[in-house]
Amino acid sequence: MDILPSQKSPLISLFRPLYRSGRGAYRKIRALKNRILNGFDPPVVILIYHRVTALQSDPEMIAVTPGNFRRHMEYLKQHWPILRLEEEWPDMRERAVVVTFDDGYADNVLEALPILEEVGVPATFFVSTGHIGTGKEFWWHQLEDILLREGEFPPRFTLNDARHGRIWDTATLQQRKETYASLCLLMRKVGPDRQADWLNQLRNWAGPLNVEQSIHRSMTREELKRLAASPWTTIGAHTVTHSALSALTEEQQRNEIFMSRQTLGKITGTEPATFSYPFGRKKEYDRTSVRLCREAGFMRAASNFPGQVHRWTCPFQLPRHLVRDWDLETFAAEMKGFWTR
Numbered sequence: 034m035d036i037l038p039s040q041k042s043p044l045i046s047l048f049r050p051l052y053r054s055g056r057g058a059y060r061k062i063r064a065l066k067n068r069i070l071n072g073f074d075p076p077v078v079i080l081i082y083h084r085v086t087a088l089q090s091d092p093e094m095i096a097v098t099p100g101n102f103r104r105h106m107e108y109l110k111q112h113w114p115i116l117r118l119e120e121e122w123p124d125m126r127e128r129a130v131v132v133t134f135d136d137g138y139a140d141n142v143l144e145a146l147p148i149l150e151e152v153g154v155p156a157t158f159f160v161s162t163g164h165i166g167t168g169k170e171f172w173w174h175q176l177e178d179i180l181l182r183e184g185e186f187p188p189r190f191t192l193n194d195a196r197h198g199r200i201w202d203t204a205t206l207q208q209r210k211e212t213y214a215s216l217c218l219l220m221r222k223v224g225p226d227r228q229a230d231w232l233n234q235l236r237n238w239a240g241p242l243n244v245e246q247s248i249h250r251s252m253t254r255e256e257l258k259r260l261a262a263s264p265w266t267t268i269g270a271h272t273v274t275h276s277a278l279s280a281l282t283e284e285q286q287r288n289e290i291f292m293s294r295q296t297l298g299k300i301t302g303t304e305p306a307t308f309s310y311p312f313g314r315k316k317e318y319d320r321t322s323v324r325l326c327r328e329a330g331f332m333r334a335a336s337n338f339p340g341q342v343h344r345w346t347c348p349f350q351l352p353r354h355l356v357r358d359w360d361l362e363t364f365a366a367e368m369k370g371f372w373t374r
């Protein structure tokens with residue numbers, strides 16, 4: 034996942050008009066530069082999806098409805114060649130698109146796969162192995178279950194942590210939404226042990242939860258095998274615990290990268306050739322992560338920041354464009370921007 038609750042720097046508020054015009058100029062120059070580069074070398078644009086399903090609440094904005102997803106796929110199919118991420122790409126004389134999914138949600142198999150097969154679009158699914166078959170939700174959904182449900186809450190939550198400890202007001206839903214956004218940002222900066230500890234503190238604070246069958250679950254082993262068996266899909270690795278690699282020691286990073294590759298190989302019968310960095314922005318992985326991905330034997334690794342892939346782009350930091358739950362008109366307009374943004 035890649036949630037990005039907006040972080041308002043006081044400096045930005047103060048200099049907003051200047052910042053805006055500077056940012057606008059930067060974007061124009063960047064688009065112009067990219068248009069020129071595209072003239073030399075038609076690019077590949079890689080898209081990221083996370084979930085295909087209809088959710089009542091989606092604070093991370095990572096779910097696309099099946100109807101919109103089908104329209105996106107049909108639109109892509111009509112307009113550009115769709116490549117596979119793990120193929121040797123031909124010397125492209127025209128623009129092309131790649132479709133990827135991150136995380137390994139069950140809805141990828143249940144709702145996205147039938148549409149990909151029907152429309153005839155290949156896609157790569159980056160799966161975090163630690164959640165496969167456990168029924169356990171990723172931490173951001175656990176946070177959501179605890180903080181954003183209806184009910185009575187204590188007026189304050191105190192996080193006990195030597196470095197990130199803090200107190201939040203939590204009496205109203207609005208305050209809990211702010212607590213949720215703020216904790217999401219903090220959780221991305223720490224490893225799995227601390228995440229588990231913080232979630233325990235929250236559970237103890239909030240009292241018992243009515244946990245029904247999770248709508249946010251990852252796929253089971255059987256579902257993963259079914260996904261991998263389709264001629265339209267390939268499986269890529271996305272670590273074990275879905276932690277930002279830059280928050281981990283080299284040894285922990287090595288485990289996350291190598292173990293996820295091995296486990297996926299054992300379940301599907303084929304060791305994945307591609308990898309994507311959890312969260313995927315430049316501060317969420319580091320040089321060690323890139324080196325370890327090479328050592329593990331991956332041929333490409335995908336990041337999560339906008340851009341186009343050219344012949345000269347580093348194959349271990351491929352830019353990708355995030356797709357939201359857009360109707361066809363918005364998707365077409367966004368796709369237009371993706372070639373130069």
Ligand SMILES: [Zn+2]
Nearest residue numbers: 034135136312
């Ligand atoms: Zn992810």
